[in-house]
Amino acid sequence: MSTNFSLPDVSDPMERHPKAPAPGDPFRLHHDLCHGCGVNAPGGLHVTVYAGEGFTTTAEMKVEEWMLGGPGVIHGGVLTAAFDEVLGTTPLIIGVPVVTGHLEVDFLKPIPIGSTLHFEAEVAAKERRKVFVRAVARLDDSDEPVATASAIFIEIDLRKHYAKYYDSASQSRL
Ligand SMILES: CCCCCCCCCCCCCCCC(=O)SCCNC(=O)CCNC(=O)[C@H](O)C(C)(C)COP(=O)(O)OP(=O)(O)OC[C@H]1O[C@@H](n2cnc3c(N)ncnc32)[C@H](O)[C@@H]1OP(=O)(O)O
Numbered sequence: 001m002s003t004n005f006s007l008p009d010v011s012d013p014m015e016r017h018p019k020a021p022a023p024g025d026p027f028r029l030h031h032d033l034c035h036g037c038g039v040n041a042p043g044g045l046h047v048t049v050y051a052g053e054g055f056t057t058t059a060e061m062k063v064e065e066w067m068l069g070g071p072g073v074i075h076g077g078v079l080t081a082a083f084d085e086v087l088g089t090t091p092l093i094i095g096v097p098v099v100t101g102h103l104e105v106d107f108l109k110p111i112p113i114g115s116t117l118h119f120e121a122e123v124a125a126k127e128r129r130k131v132f133v134r135a136v137a138r139l140d141d142s143d144e145p146v147a148t149a150s151a152i153f154i155e156i157d158l159r160k161h162y163a164k165y166y167d168s169a170s171q172s173r174l
Pocket residue numbers: 001003030031036084085086087088089092097098099100101102127128129130152154156158162166169172173174
């Protein structure tokens with residue numbers, strides 16, 4: 001399948017899930033070995049995503065030496081993984097567990113090792129099982145975006161989707 005990020009003309013109605021964290025509160029870890037958020041993931045990003053107002057979220061990530069790509073700057077794949085985590089957690093604000101179907105990243109500025117990235121994301125629309133999410137990343141000393149990302153996530157039945165791969169998937173928390 002070949003896809004572009006293109007918002008539907010009309011979104012399905014969306015509501016903040018009653019069990020979504022309050023603005024400023026973190027989403028609970030979904031798996032302790034998750035490369036994005038897991039506290040026990042070897043070489044993981046250890047990103048915590050926080051609920052914002054409405055359908056928005058925020059997150060931060062310290063850009064560490066091991067994330068290096070070009071000399072002194074972050075690797076594009078590491079940044080993409082961070083976006084995947086932030087964007088992929090955001091649909092939980094409407095109570096929808098998802099997997100990534102399509103992810104686009106625009107790399108706008110070099111991102112130095114030692115800086116801190118600040119992410120803001122929002123669910124922009126939902127159409128049937130597709131959830132459209134956008135995000136922007138900025139550095140702590142600037143309002144200027146250094147990268148943006150857009151993604152189409154696909155709603156899944158967690159137990160069915162992961163049953164074949166990991167029989168305790170049903171124990172993961174949302
Ligand atoms: C262990 C426990 C974990 C617990 C978790 C909790 C959640 C907490 C989140 C934390 C944050 C994680 C953040 C990281 C998230 C990843 O990185 S997930 C890992 C990477 N992604 C994957 O592995 C997905 C692999 N792909 C697949 O499994 C299947 O292709 C999919 C995506 C489930 C779709 O298959 P399907 O269910 O058969 O869907 P299908 O009926 O073909 O299509 C349904 C709709 O989606 C559209 N669609 C399908 N594929 C695509 C695509 N690639 N692009 C665009 N649209 C698509 C179709 O066009 C269709 O649209 P409409 O016809 O309604 O317009």
